[in-house]
Amino acid sequence: xxxxxxKPGTGxxxxxxxxxxxxxxxxxxxxxxxxxxxxxxxxxxxxxxxYAIFFAVPTFQAFQYAMTNWDGFSAAYDxxxxxxxxxIATSDDLFRNALTxxxxxxxxxxxxxxxxxxxxxxxxxxxxxxxxxxxxxxFFPTILSSVSVAFIWKFMxxxxxxxxxxxxxxxxxxxxxGAFLGNPNQAIYWVAVTQVWFHAGQMMVIFIAxxxxxxxxxxxxxxxxxxxxxxxxxxxxxxxxxxATAIVMAYTTIQSFKAFDLILGLGGNPxxxxxxxxxxxxxxxxxxxxxxxAAAESIYFMVVIALITWAQRRIVRLTQAGxx
Amino acid sequence: MRYRIGRRGxxxxxxxxxxxxxxxxxxxxxKTQSELFSSPFGLPSSxxxxxxxxxxxxxxxxxxxxxxxxxxxxxxxxxxxxxSLAAYAIARIxxxxxxxxxxxxxxxxxxxxxxxxIPQYVLFQxxxxxxxxxxxxxxNIVVTLPVSVFILTGFMKTLPREIYxxxxxxxxxxxxxxxxxxLPLSMPSVAATAIFLFVIHWNDLLYPLLFIQEPSKKTLxxxxxxxxxxxxxxxxxxxxxxxxxxxxxxLAYLFMQRWFISGMTSGSVKG
Numbered sequence: 001x002x003x004x005x006x007k008p009g010t011g012x013x014x015x016x017x018x019x020x021x022x023x024x025x026x027x028x029x030x031x032x033x034x035x036x037x038x039x040x041x042x043x044x045x046x047x048x049x050x051y052a053i054f055f056a057v058p059t060f061q062a063f064q065y066a067m068t069n070w071d072g073f074s075a076a077y078d079x080x081x082x083x084x085x086x087x088i089a090t091s092d093d094l095f096r097n098a099l100t101x102x103x104x105x106x107x108x109x110x111x112x113x114x115x116x117x118x119x120x121x122x123x124x125x126x127x128x129x130x131x132x133x134x135x136x137x138x139f140f141p142t143i144l145s146s147v148s149v150a151f152i153w154k155f156m157x158x159x160x161x162x163x164x165x166x167x168x169x170x171x172x173x174x175x176x177x178g179a180f181l182g183n184p185n186q187a188i189y190w191v192a193v194t195q196v197w198f199h200a201g202q203m204m205v206i207f208i209a210x211x212x213x214x215x216x217x218x219x220x221x222x223x224x225x226x227x228x229x230x231x232x233x234x235x236x237x238x239x240x241x242x243x244a245t246a247i248v249m250a251y252t253t254i255q256s257f258k259a260f261d262l263i264l265g266l267g268g269n270p271x272x273x274x275x276x277x278x279x280x281x282x283x284x285x286x287x288x289x290x291x292x293x294a295a296a297e298s299i300y301f302m303v304v305i306a307l308i309t310w311a312q313r314r315i316v317r318l319t320q321a322g323x324x
Numbered sequence: 325m326r327y328r329i330g331r332r333g334x335x336x337x338x339x340x341x342x343x344x345x346x347x348x349x350x351x352x353x354x355k356t357q358s359e360l361f362s363s364p365f366g367l368p369s370s371x372x373x374x375x376x377x378x379x380x381x382x383x384x385x386x387x388x389x390x391x392x393x394x395x396x397x398x399x400x401x402x403x404x405x406x407x408s409l410a411a412y413a414i415a416r417i418x419x420x421x422x423x424x425x426x427x428x429x430x431x432x433x434x435x436x437x438x439x440x441x442i443p444q445y446v447l448f449q450x451x452x453x454x455x456x457x458x459x460x461x462x463x464n465i466v467v468t469l470p471v472s473v474f475i476l477t478g479f480m481k482t483l484p485r486e487i488y489x490x491x492x493x494x495x496x497x498x499x500x501x502x503x504x505x506x507l508p509l510s511m512p513s514v515a516a517t518a519i520f521l522f523v524i525h526w527n528d529l530l531y532p533l534l535f536i537q538e539p540s541k542k543t544l545x546x547x548x549x550x551x552x553x554x555x556x557x558x559x560x561x562x563x564x565x566x567x568x569x570x571x572x573x574x575l576a577y578l579f580m581q582r583w584f585i586s587g588m589t590s591g592s593v594k595g
Contacts, residue, residue: 036416040498043413044425047406047469051429054466058443059435065442072446120338123331134335136581137342142588143573145527147545148566151552152345155352155559161361163348197341205589229327257436261529264549282438286534291442298439305436 084296121207138201150265210244388547399464407472432470479513519587
């Protein structure tokens with residue numbers, strides 16, 4: 001049995017070095033050498049077994065499928081090595097289109113959603129009755145299903161009967177009316193607008209939690225020093241909410257890569273090419289019985305997400321260093 | 325002063341952007357297509373629930389509602405049970421072993437659903453679990469185990485060890501300590517996770533789309549998505565489907581707002 005002393009409550013952290021202090025720290029500080037019941041090791045077993053069979057093993061198999069030309073039905077298929085990967089990287093225009101759309105979408109959503117959420121959070125940190133109600137209202141769209149949100153916005157964007165065009169016509173701004181989703185150059189950005197409407201309130205709540213951690217004295221001190229409203233934001237708020245910003249941006253990135261449902265709802269199944277993103281492209285490969293090829297696409301997908309998440313962390317770290 | 329007016333203005337505009345589409349959708353469920361197009365903002369001429377009747381019976385949304393409910397009733401409690409057992413063990417087992425269990429389970433958060441869905445499909449096919457609600461329950465449990473373990477472990481680690489120690493001194497085994505002490509004390513985070521899972525599973529589209537072909541087994545989001553094909557621009561019907569699919573979530577949100585928000589944001593920390 002492992003008797004290395006560990007800090008209580010940090011079960012998953014590596015073993016701590018023994019305390020160097022001459023006096024033992026308070027009881028809470030160190031685990032006694034008592035061992036836990038061996039029965040405890042049975043507790044995670046059901047979760048581990050299910051997760052291994054239905055999740056972990058299939059994840060590894062994805063790599064194997066990716067090197068075949070299996071269609072999903074035939075008993076026989078060939079091992080084609082890295083040919084799928086090569087085709088995706090060099091000659092698959094549909095994949096490239098989906099990747100470009102996906103990157104545009106994620107970039108626009110991350111920038112605007114973070115900005116909106118932050119502005120709303122700043123405007124709603126005061127705990128008045130009104131702002132508590134507005135917080136609840138702004139959060140509301142998040143609980144709806146993506147398919148529902150897609151249908152609501154399908155009506156907003158409808159070129160003939162849609163809400164946006166009729167409002168624009170009523171107020172005499174006929175020049176601004178448009179086909180929205182019907183315009184191949186704009187479609188993906190209109191999906192981004194919908195995504196921001198859908199989730200900005202959720203990110204706002206994370207920012208509010210971050211803002212409420214900022215000690216009031218810091219603002220008072222800044223005010224005494226004669227800092228302007230902007231100065232207070234720049235030198236007090238911003239450095240303090242950098243961690244919340246990192247969480248919001250990382251979560252928004254993952255969430256907008258998963259905009260699958262919204263795309264199917266707004267762009268059809270299969271979606272129009274102007275709205276196709278990586279997740280819908282992989283799904284199309286699946287429905288077209290190109291299992292091997294779609295598996296290879298899914299591995300690219302994983303790599304893209306990993307790269308972007310990594311780049312984002314670096315950027316956040318650099319900005320945090322810059323803010324201090 | 326200028327700030328205050330600006331603040332009110334921004335908040336009012338955003339409130340309008342949220343409220344107006346939702347109101348148009350809700351009132352639209354009582355309108356006919358032409359009524360909706362001629363006066364989208366007006367009140368309906370009568371609150372005739374005809375659209376609801378059509379959608380629930382002829383369009384089989386009633387069946388889909390039942391299927392979604394069945395899937396939720398099984399997947400949420402089972403996920404919570406398995407995840408809380410694992411989280412409790414991770415919080416108590418010392419050293420690298422709990423670190424290994426935790427890391428293995430939580431690594432799943434980094435895998436996008438599209439990455440392993442094809443092998444999963446093949447596996448479910450081989451096990452005869454396609455076109456079955458049981459299959460959906462299993463996939464739901466499996467894909468949300470990582471996030472549930474992540475949230476619950478975070479909470480159970482904060483419980484003071486003295487409580488566990490006192491319990492074992494009193495002669496309770498790990499099972500009783502889990503059931504009588506750890507689980508009741510973790511209720512805030514269990515409740516938040518439950519709501520998070522409820523929203524995720526109730527609204528999930530990908531797996532039901534992938535695993536279910538038979539119309540009588542479809543869940544709400546899939547049945548709803550089928551509407552686009554059937555009623556290309558019959559917005560009142562679409563809206564009625566949207567409202568029916570949202571009713572349980574909206575009710576839960578109205579009554580458990582605090583849990584709801586903490587649930588939906590504790591899930592967000594997984595980024």
